Amino acid sequence: MKVVKLILTTNSLFNEILSSQTANRTVKQQRIVIAAIRLFAEKGYSNTSTAEIAKVAEVSEASIFKQYVTKDRLLLSLVVPYIKEFFPSKANETINQIISKADSTFEGFIRAFLKNRIAFIVENREIFQVLIKEIIYKEELKNELLPYFSELVTPLMTKVIELFKERGELIDIPITRILKLIFTFIGGFVASRFVLLNQESINDEEIEDAIHFIINGIQKASFDNK
Amino acid sequence: MKVVKLILTTNSLFNEILSSQTANRTVKQQRIVIAAIRLFAEKGYSNTSTAEIAKVAEVSEASIFKQYVTKDRLLLSLVVPYIKEFFPSKANETINQIISKADSTFEGFIRAFLKNRIAFIVENREIFQVLIKEIIYKEELKNELLPYFSELVTPLMTKVIELFKERGELIDIPITRILKLIFTFIGGFVASRFVLLNQESINDEEIEDAIHFIINGIQKASFDNK
DNA sequence: CAATAAAGTGAGTGAGTACTTACTTCTGGT
DNA sequence: ACCAGAAGTAAGTACTCACTCACTTTATTG
Numbered sequence: 001m002k003v004v005k006l007i008l009t010t011n012s013l014f015n016e017i018l019s020s021q022t023a024n025r026t027v028k029q030q031r032i033v034i035a036a037i038r039l040f041a042e043k044g045y046s047n048t049s050t051a052e053i054a055k056v057a058e059v060s061e062a063s064i065f066k067q068y069v070t071k072d073r074l075l076l077s078l079v080v081p082y083i084k085e086f087f088p089s090k091a092n093e094t095i096n097q098i099i100s101k102a103d104s105t106f107e108g109f110i111r112a113f114l115k116n117r118i119a120f121i122v123e124n125r126e127i128f129q130v131l132i133k134e135i136i137y138k139e140e141l142k143n144e145l146l147p148y149f150s151e152l153v154t155p156l157m158t159k160v161i162e163l164f165k166e167r168g169e170l171i172d173i174p175i176t177r178i179l180k181l182i183f184t185f186i187g188g189f190v191a192s193r194f195v196l197l198n199q200e201s202i203n204d205e206e207i208e209d210a211i212h213f214i215i216n217g218i219q220k221a222s223f224d225n226k
Numbered sequence: 227m228k229v230v231k232l233i234l235t236t237n238s239l240f241n242e243i244l245s246s247q248t249a250n251r252t253v254k255q256q257r258i259v260i261a262a263i264r265l266f267a268e269k270g271y272s273n274t275s276t277a278e279i280a281k282v283a284e285v286s287e288a289s290i291f292k293q294y295v296t297k298d299r300l301l302l303s304l305v306v307p308y309i310k311e312f313f314p315s316k317a318n319e320t321i322n323q324i325i326s327k328a329d330s331t332f333e334g335f336i337r338a339f340l341k342n343r344i345a346f347i348v349e350n351r352e353i354f355q356v357l358i359k360e361i362i363y364k365e366e367l368k369n370e371l372l373p374y375f376s377e378l379v380t381p382l383m384t385k386v387i388e389l390f391k392e393r394g395e396l397i398d399i400p401i402t403r404i405l406k407l408i409f410t411f412i413g414g415f416v417a418s419r420f421v422l423l424n425q426e427s428i429n430d431e432e433i434e435d436a437i438h439f440i441i442n443g444i445q446k447a448s449f450d451n452k
Numbered sequence: 453c454a455a456t457a458a459a460g461t462g463a464g465t466g467a468g469t470a471c472t473t474a475c476t477t478c479t480g481g482t
Numbered sequence: 483a484c485c486a487g488a489a490g491t492a493a494g495t496a497c498t499c500a501c502t503c504a505c506t507t508t509a510t511t512g
Contacts, residue, residue, distance in 0.1 A: 026489070044363050046272035050470060060491040065471060067489090133362055136421060137270050171442075173435060180432075181439045188414015195362060206406075209399060213407045216397075217443035252459070276500060286461040291501060293459085 031057040032064055037078055041126035045075055045134050075134065076141070082127045083145060086120065087152040095156050099163050106164040107215050114186070114207060121194055122201050132195045154179060171218050178218050185214060257283040258290055263304055267352035271301055271360050301360065302367070308353045309371060312346065313378040321382050325389050332390040333441050340412070340433060347420055348427050358421045380405060397444050404444050411440060 025033070035057035039048040050071055054061040068074040099109070121128045135141050154176075161175050170178065189210055193199045251259070261283035265274040276297055280287040294300040325335070347354045361367050380402075387401050396404065415436055419425045 028490075044272065046270065047363070049468075051468085061470090062472080062492080063490055066491090069471090071470065136359055137273065142422070171438065177432075177435055181435055184414045184418055184436075185411045185439075186414075187418060188410045188412075191417070192410055192413060196368070206403075209403055209407055210410075212397065213411070213443040216445060217439040219442060254460075275498075277498085287500090288462080288502080289460055292461090295501095297500065 028057070028059050028063060029067055032059055032067070032074075033078060036074055037126050037130060040075065040078070040134070041129040045071075045130070045137070050074075075130075075138070078127060079131050079134070079141065082124060082131060083148065086117075087148070092156060095160060099160055106160075106169065107211060109160055109164075110214055111207075111211050114211060117186075118190065118202055118207065121190060125194060125200065128190075129195050129198075132191055157182075169219055171220055181218060182214055185210070185217070254283070254285050254289060255293055258285055258293070258300075259304060262300055263352050263356060266301065266304070266360070267355040271297075271356070271363070276300075301356075301364070304353060305357050305360070305367065308350060308357060309374065312343075313374065318382060321386060325386055332386075332395065333437060335386055335390075336440055337433075337437050340437060343412075344416065344428055344433065347416055351420060351426065354416075355421050355424075358417055383408075395445055397446055407444060408440055411436070411443070 032053065036048075036053050039053055039056060050064055051061055053074075054064055057064075064071075064074065068077060095109075131141075135145060157179055158175050161170065161178055164170055165175070165178075193202055258279065262274075262279050265279055265282060276290055277287055279300075280290055283290075290297075290300065294303060321335075357367075361371060383405055384401050387396070387404055390396055391401065391404075419428055
């Protein structure tokens with residue numbers, strides 16, 4: 001069995017960290033990670049000094065640099081493993097399972113997908129905030145995540161959309177455009193709630209509204225009003 | 227005729243700048259504004275030094291502080307007048323005009339609204355980027371803009387939604403929840419295109435997709451699949 | 453045109469910045 | 483019990499930061 005691990009073609013720091021281990025950390029190194037995530041999430045990367053991280057982690061500043069060499073690499077070391085987890089390869093199986101069921105609906109799929117990913121964000125709220133806040137500034141992060149996203153998520157979602165499109169329920173535009181609409185909304189949804197409004201969770205009512213909005217948004221118009 | 231100008235109850239720097247004049251600036255002060263917007267948009271507020279702004283504006287650093295006192299106030303002086311323009315009181319008339327027409331459709335309204343606001347963003351792309359990027363970090367900006375938004379935009383939009391809701395075309399949930407869905411999508415739409423992807427414009431095809439998505443998203447389900 | 457105010461600046465300043473160095477302490481394998 | 487290498491640190495380093503001050507230049511006005 002061949003396992004293809006390499007997804008990105010570029011050889012970057014991003015990939016280096018992707019393949020590095022995050023386990024067997026010392027207690028102090030753990031404290032650095034926790035402190036850094038908390039401070040970066042709260043005040044942003046640029047507004048947090050390494051001195052402050054060291055103080056909160058109750059560790060000498062030099063300990064941070066012994067391990068991470070630069071402040072920049074510290075950020076990447078926090079964010080990259082999170083991204084790795086956010087798009088799990090396991091999702092493939094789950095999706096195949098869902099779409100193999102004959103009675104499965106697109107609504108059910110979207111509900112499962114949304115609730116699952118929101119739960120994941122809630123579990124790791126702070127690091128999600130760091131990611132969203134810093135992806136705007138760090139070109140490297142942006143240029144690596146966007147392809148990573150489109151290469152891992154797009155094929156999976158395309159599969160699902162295709163299935164329901166064949167049933168004729170969905171709007172008659174290319175799948176890439178449907179996906180763009182869905183992810184624009186979901187992106188706006190989680191970013192506004194968890195980053196802008198700093199919510200700790202999202203209640204079910206709002207999630208159901210969102211699901212309805214997405215489902216109807218991409219369905220074939222029931223009446224042409226043009 | 228009474229003109230009620232005070233919208234916010236708090237007495238803050240935000241309001242002070244809101245009521246201050248932006249006209250009769252010197253040539254050099256104009257250069258400072260242009261340089262600051264460009265640099266803040268490109269690298270972010272925290273990653274831009276006042277020395278760099280002065281250099282790009284070809285002005286002494288002290289000139290910036292003579293006028294704006296602090297770097298923080300410089301940012302607010304750029305962003306607040308933009309916010310002021312973004313939610314124009316004129317919109318009230320326009321909306322009344324639109325909804326007074328008997329043959330007006332919700333789709334037509336959304337199209338006019340979206341295209342108009344997107345055109346405004348395109349015209350002032352850099353300052354829009356500054357606003358979105360910094361609203362995440364500056365609590366003051368956030369805590370002032372959110373009420374400003376809800377007090378100026380919500381009543382107007384509520385009026386429109388109400389009208390079309392009476393016709394029975396829209397989903398049967400409270401208007402505030404409908405508005406939240408619409409603005410979550412539109413927010414995600416403009417933020418992702420203009421800030422994350424740094425696009426200079428949005429083509430008509432994509433705007434039409436967005437309109438369809440919104441219209442269908444909030445319409446009454448044509449078939450109940452529950 | 454003189455008086456006054458406003459706009460502008462060169463040369464700082466102290467506080468903070470990411471990062472380094474020379475050294476000590478801890479830990480796991482033999 | 484020993485010791486090599488990893489983990490940790492106090493005390494720096496060079497440099498950048500927002501901001502100030504004493505002073506000059508330009509614009510306004512009676």
